[in-house]
Amino acid sequence: MLRERYLNLIILAILVIIPLWAWVSDEPFTITLVTRAVILALAGVGLNLALGQGGLVSFGHAAYFGIGGYAMGILASHAQNYDPIIEVPFLIEGTNSMPIIWLVAVIAGALSALVIGALSLRTTGVYFIMVTLAFGQMLYYFAISWPAYGGEDGLSIYVRNQFPGVNTLDPMQFFVVCFVILCVVLFLVDRINKSPFGLALDGAHQQExxxxxxxxxxxxxxLVAFVISGAITALAGALFADLNRFVSPVMFSWHFSGEIIVFIILGGVARLFGPVVGACLFILLEHILGDLSDYWHIYLGAILLFVVLFAKGGILGFLSKKEVPHAG
Amino acid sequence: MPDSVLHVEDIHKSFGALKASDGISLDLYPGEIHALIGPNGAGKSTLIKQIAGGLKPDAGRVRFLGRDVTGLTTAQRAHAGLGRTFQISALAMQFTVLQNVVLGAVGQSGLVFRFFRNAMKDEALVSRAREALRRVGLAELENSITAELSHGQRRQLEVAVALTLSPKAFLMDEPMAGMGAEGSRVLTDFLQELKKEAPILLVEHDMDAVFALADRISVLVYGKIIATGSVDQIRADAQVREAYLGEEEEEAL
Known part of the structure; x- marks a missing residue:
């Protein structure tokens, strides 16, 4: 267990050193790349709580990612157009304050996960996978056919939202914001995994x-695990929208649901840092192999196959030589 | 007669044409071990599931401590004080022995929705868990992975998890199965002590154990209880001999 803890610290260190190096040598693109990895990792950490610890294979987590993204998009677009969201019965205006947007994203993600989870958790196994996928697709098509917020074209936000005391348009500062959020969430999820709740969730995964x-x-x-999971992924969605200053229905697509699952499997299912490793590797491969060929997913598939067949605990399991991680 | 702790009242359950429970009634009184025996396919497991929750009878009721629990879930019945052990060990196999028992203590405490307290460092939970392990004789194995235990040790662990709940009655499905002679005897002695705390409804195949342990025995055949009585009464019952005990076991009697 100790060894995996060291590995985790090394991973965090790498996530700090690369952007620092890029910052010193004036490579803002690299900083943005790492920021992307950090945000995707956060989405994976959210799903990992349900999928890894809880054994709930949700194939529709893009739903919460998209909801987080649209929470940002809707609030920020109203703010940039000086157009209130509703006026009756009371006035709700848009905002470009990140903390408020995060809060809205987390609440919206939690509520939607509550509704979707309450229905899908009545099923198990392959039916659960299909029901969560179906909800994800419903939201995807809803976003496409909702003209008020751009429909298929999505929504562009011209200025990055504000965080008190931070110049969010500076790539390095925005990276720090995202990185700190990832660290805080990792800390909280670690606590949850070791708590009575985490013990029971893991126990129910093994023997209901x-x-x-x-x-x-x-x-x-x-259901509670699913709600927390959805809320975390929604927060990642809000940050992702802010990174790109753009939201579109693609955030809801089932491809993305699959990608988060891939992060987790690559890195190590139910391991705290599994999705972090997986997301970083994914971005790295996308960047390197994507330069070589448009069909880089073939290589990703080969690597995924290799990990599934030969490194059962994912990359982290392979490196720490320990197959089953459990709180203790 | 004192009030029964567990009262099963005219339970019926059919699967298609098969009547798995055909009007079963039985009582569990304070301080007793009531053994339920019967040939394979007699409907023992079906009856146990209806008592523990997880299977709803077509008709009839289950009363526990004077309260009708027929409509309650497994978890609610456990909370009401029904401690259960399984025929095929239902343990979290990748957990350590201690984690399994702490899980029981978590259930007992009712404080599942605590997110930021380390369960394995919680004094109240862990000491409760260790006490249960000590009682069944597994204290030294607390850091072993459950999957690495022998069958007999898993049985002991099942009992330990049930103990953490401080149940008002135990429901034990073949606790001796897969145990060696030594383990069987230790557990027999332990159950004799345990029944003073809470009565035990025991499903068991091991006839020696049943005759040594039980205060009363009910014989279930084809979904019906054909006889209930003391060990001697059951041994002497002609119907029971014919229906269940048969030729080969007659010598053992």
Whole structure:
């Protein structure tokens, strides 16, 4: 366990050193690339709580990513047009304050995960995968056909939103904001994994009947995990929208749901830093292999196959020589 | 007669044409071990599931401590004080022994939705868990991975998890299965002590254990209880001999 902890610290260090180096040598593109990796990692950390710890294979987490993105897009577009969102019965105006946008994104993500989770958690196994996928697709087509916020074309936001005391348009400063959020969320998720809640969630993943027999309502347990998971992924969505200053229905697409799953499998299912490693590797491959060929996903597929067949605990499991991570 | 702790009242359950429970009634009184025996396919597991939750009877009720629990879920019945062990160990196999028992303590505490406290460092939970392990004799193995335990040790662990709940009654499905003679005897002694705390409804195949342990025995055949009585009464019952105990076991009697 100690070894994996060291590995995690090394990963965090790399995530700091690369942008610092890029900052010193004036390579803003690299900083943006790492920022992207950090945000995608955050989305993966969200899904990992449900998929890894809870064993709930959600194939529709793009829904929360998209909801977080649109929370940002809607609030910021109203703010930049000086056009209130609603006037009756009371006035709600748009905003370009990041903390408020994050809060709205987290709440919207949690509420939608509550509704979607309450329905999908009545099923298990492959049906659960399909039901979550179906909800994701519903939101995708809804976003496409909703003209008020750009429909298929999406929404452009011209200025990055504000965070008190930070120049968010500076790539390095925006990176620091995202990185700090990732660290805070990792810390919280680590605490959750080790808590009575995390123990019960993990236990229910291994042996559902056991957890019921000690008097714990497994459905409620999983629903709460699903809600936290959706909220984290929605927060990542809001940051991703801010990074690109653009939101579109693509954020809702099932390809993205699949990609987050790939991050987790690459890095190591149920491992705290699994999605972080996976997302970084994904961005790295996209950048390097994407230069060589438009069909770089073929190589990604080959690597994924290799990891699944030969490194069961993902890359982290392979490096730390420990197959099953459990709080303890 | 004192009030029964667990009262099963005219339970019916059919799967298609098969009547798995055909009007079963039985009582569990304070301080007793009530053994349920019957040939394979007699409907023992079906009955246990209806008592523990997870399977709803077509008709009839289950009363526990005077309260109708027929409509309650497994988790709610566990909270009401029904401690259950499984025929096929239902443990979190990748957890350590201690983690499994702490999970029981978490359920008992009712404080599942605590997100920021380390469960394995919580004094109240861990000491409760260790006490249960000590009682079943697994204290030294607390850091072993559950999957690495022998069958007998898993059985002991099942009992330990049930103990963390401080149940008002135990429901044990073949706790001796897969145990060696030594382990079987230790557990038999332990159950004799345990029944003073809470009565035990015991499903068991091991006849020696049943006859040594049980205060009363009910014999289930084809979804019906054909006899209930003391060990001697059951041994002497002609119907039971014919239906269940059969030729080869007659010598053992």
């Amino acid at each position: 009947e056991r957890v019921q027999t000690v008097g714990i309502n497994v459905y409620r347990l999983r």
